[in-house]
Amino acid sequence: MTALAPPDVYEGMVAWQRARHWAHVRLFDSRGNTVLTLVILAILGVLAFTLVRWFVAVADWEVVRANRRLLLVGRFPQGEEWRIWPMVLALPALTALGWGAWGQVGRRSIAAMAIFGVLILPLLTSGTGWWYVIVAAALAFVAYRLARWSWAYPQAHRWVRRCAVGGWFLALPASLILLLIGGGMETTLWGGLYLNVIVSFAAAMGAIPLGILLALGRTSSYRALRLACTMYIELMRGLPLVVILALAWLALRSFLPDLWGLDSVDLVYRVMIAFTMFTGAFVAEALRAGMAAVPAGQREAAAALGLKGRQALIFIVLPITVRNSAPALAGEMIGLFMSSTLVSVVGLTDMLQAARATTEQPDFFGRQTEVLLFVGITFWATAFGLSRLSERVEYALSGTRRNR
């Protein structure tokens, strides 16, 4: 006997009757709920009226348009943009490649990106900038199509996924080399959103290996090693990031050895060290949780197959650990990008500091709402997009696990 489907309450209703029924059930089903609905509607009405009036009558986005260069790259000298453009072209392409390799872009995502692009891009580009935007979009599209096409060919698909991951690991060294070759750029000239990206990239690249080592140390059977790693992790987790950044700013030099000019290293690099040390502890905790969730049978199976401790760790335990803790790791990386705005506290001109500086300009006095909103939306959209991407990868990973 097959199970009966639940009765369709909407059967035989026309659209407005359905809407009325829905509203009756979800909004006005009791006296308390009716009052609640009306109160929320009133609040939303006032909020919407205020916001619309502000957007239409008060807001003036010229402050963002005039300062777009400052917000994006800080005081980067004119004529040196070639050091940045390759990354600006590569990052959307890498994102699109990863997106296509692990999933599909839904209609809603396309709509969101289109709306976002239409609203944001005119503020940020003019002249030749448009060409770069068009080329970046075209590259991203090609990368996405390539990744989608590869689904039909397992061998190619595996390579696309490898490239999508490896590309991110190449992007940081590439971007740093581009900043440093050919006479190089002084680090004091790095700024704007690009500084946030560079700092969080560098910290991510350093924090993941550090986190793996710390997690292994904390779960090791050697007591002294375990104690040392636990103390480091708990110290970092107990302190505010601002304190560690300030330490890197004002006191780290005294602790660096007098080798290869390390004790006079620039502030940007010291900030990167601070972010790496801080994030490493959190990455270690995420990995430790993932490692604890590795079923004991996996280690036993590895031992039964004759794998030595180190082999079992590298080929069996670590891959499962990374898969288990992928969501938490992605969360840490997104959090790292968002907390990179804290570098403005230690005197670097990141996007937030640039935004705060614009309000000192006499032309844009009192325009802090627009420019801060712009900074917030930029970070919000990036974080939101990255978290959606990580959900996609996580879903794909759990799918492979089920198939095996």
Add this chain to the structure above:
Amino acid sequence: MATIASQTLRVARDLRVRRATFEALTVTITAMFILYLVQQARQASDLDLAFMGDRAGFAVGDQFLTNVDGNDSRWAVYFAGIMNTIGIAVFGTALAILIGLVAGIARLSSNWLAARLAFFFVEAIRNTPLLPFVVFCYTAIVLQLPPIRDSLSIVGVGFASNRAIALPWAQPTDGAGMWALVVFIALAIAIGVFAALRRYEETTGQPSRPWRVSVGLFAAIATGSFFLMGQPLRWDVPEVSRFAYDGGLQLSPEFVGLLLALALFNGAFVAEIVRGAIQSVPRGEREAAAALGFSQWDQMRLVVLPQALRAMLPPLATQCQALVKYSAVAIAIAFPDLMTVGGTLINQSGEAIPLFILMMVTYLILNLVIAIIFTGPQWRRFNLRPRTRRI
């Protein structure tokens, strides 16, 4: 010859020897590293906190329960910074838990609009970085309030302007200390009565309304003694004068901006904690309460929330510790908390390393205190820990 070599090999391959060697190696390297750090620190500074006894030379703008000025020692100023951090932490946590409870329960509401609104609030906050949010709340909201002569009125008794937020406040007069002592004793009596009635209720099964009786008793003693002792607190309503407010409790824009940002930001995370905890209570509990005829409100209050509290406390402790750590961004808007005062002291005395060590120790102690407050043994009395019961 060969036997000696194989003997050496056997010793080298012995697991115990290898473990002991590795252990010794780790200890040596760690110790050398720490010694290196200490030595570098000693080179850069004499690691003496004597300079903290000197005159501070700068005043702290906002003060929470302290009263120091530039002539006091640096220790006093540093203590004022700690108190400001504690003040932000206490009020921020209270507001965040309030916002989080409302938003977390609203997300699970049957009312579609309330659930959507709470969802958007949480999603909007969770993907926003903290520092821009704090700066936004401070410069784009609090500092955009009208100037003092056009102050916004808060229901006729308080004022809000970009100079300060002024609220009515109970000003202590003579005899306030005595009255506080009476209130404290009344609180102790009320807690004792509550415990006794609760025990009576649990042993006999007779409803004895411990909450109503003890709160009523406390309120009666507190208000009765208040009037008997000649009203030791004076109601102080602020007034607008030319460039400032007179009287009342005056909150600086920095404090209000930071508090607003931290409460909203952490409130969104608390909302997720509350939602998870409520969902962790089995559905059957609520359905059973409904079957027994409990109203919606009583189901939540008497059945779901007490059980959810058990799952809520550990993550709430983490969130509260996070709030204290987040509050260090106060330095970006110059609210004189621990971090800002510490930074000023470093600038002014040049003694970076001792001050950093002091600040780190202070933050770690604050974290420890929060952990004890949220997960200490005092909660065991309230049945929060799962207990096995003999049938």
